[in-house]
Amino acid sequence: MIPPPDAIPPVRHPDAPAPGELLGAHYEHCFGCGGGQPHGLHLQARAGEGVSISAEFTVKPAHQGAPGLAHGGVLASALDETLGALNWLLRTIAVTGRLETDYVRPVPVDTLLHLQAEVTAVSGRKIYSTAVGRIGGPGGEVAVRARALFVEVKLDHFIDNGRPAEIEAAMADPDQIRRTRAFEVNP
Template identity: 80%
Template sequence: MQPAHQGAPGLAHGGLLATALDETLGSLNWLLRTIAVTGRLETDFVRPVPVGTTLYLEAEVTAVAGRKIYSRATGRVGGPDGPVAVRAQALFIEVKVDHFVHHGRQEEIRAAMDDPDQIRRARAFEVNP
């Protein structure tokens, strides 16, 4: 983490830690071959994370019920067996690509749809690739 990412002097900003957890948890949906958005993210900040520290993140899906995907993650300082610094539980909701077409910025949607390269067009709509 860079100094620009600090909250209190020398400590990582909690919002940045929550973002890292959200991205980590969201990547599980890619493994499930599902497009999903964050419905709820509950974060517990257990101990301060010094700026410049590597945070080891581990995540797992705990349940799937219809369109709901439940998951949790842990962030550890100093190594995969280090002390827990942050934990999160999340609920993701499965959506179709139309969700992004409907709610995204139209100029970017048009640019993606007009791209003749089929692979780049498809990648424009990937979530947490």
């Protein structure tokens, strides 16, 4: 996705997590970052400089598609989760509007995938970002790349569209309330 000509450079929110700080899960039962998913990615993301983050996850046997290799959908999920975590640095609630993924090379089971992502531009409610995943660490071979468009939404988006039981449980969870309040403009 190419940002429109009137897009502006992203600005890190003054209250964003500091560079190097672990971002943590935005929801305990998230497949990408939550600890409550036994077969989830358990992706760990850290704030970087500017409007960037780094993240890692290890491809487990439950994540395979072809024998011994990561499923492409799992790799897309890891990219989506990493790109979505960038919104912590903008202090914006946003959802994926579009995700383009390029698969460069296979990723074997038991491989550490290191992901780097950054916001490249903002235009109104639209947030443009890119990510790259490397095998083994930041200097490893490129395995996947992505470009994404996120769209800013209000908290009501989740309340109106999520299943009531999960919404009620999340709203009763003190940790979830704390994470949600971090995004309020006037807490």
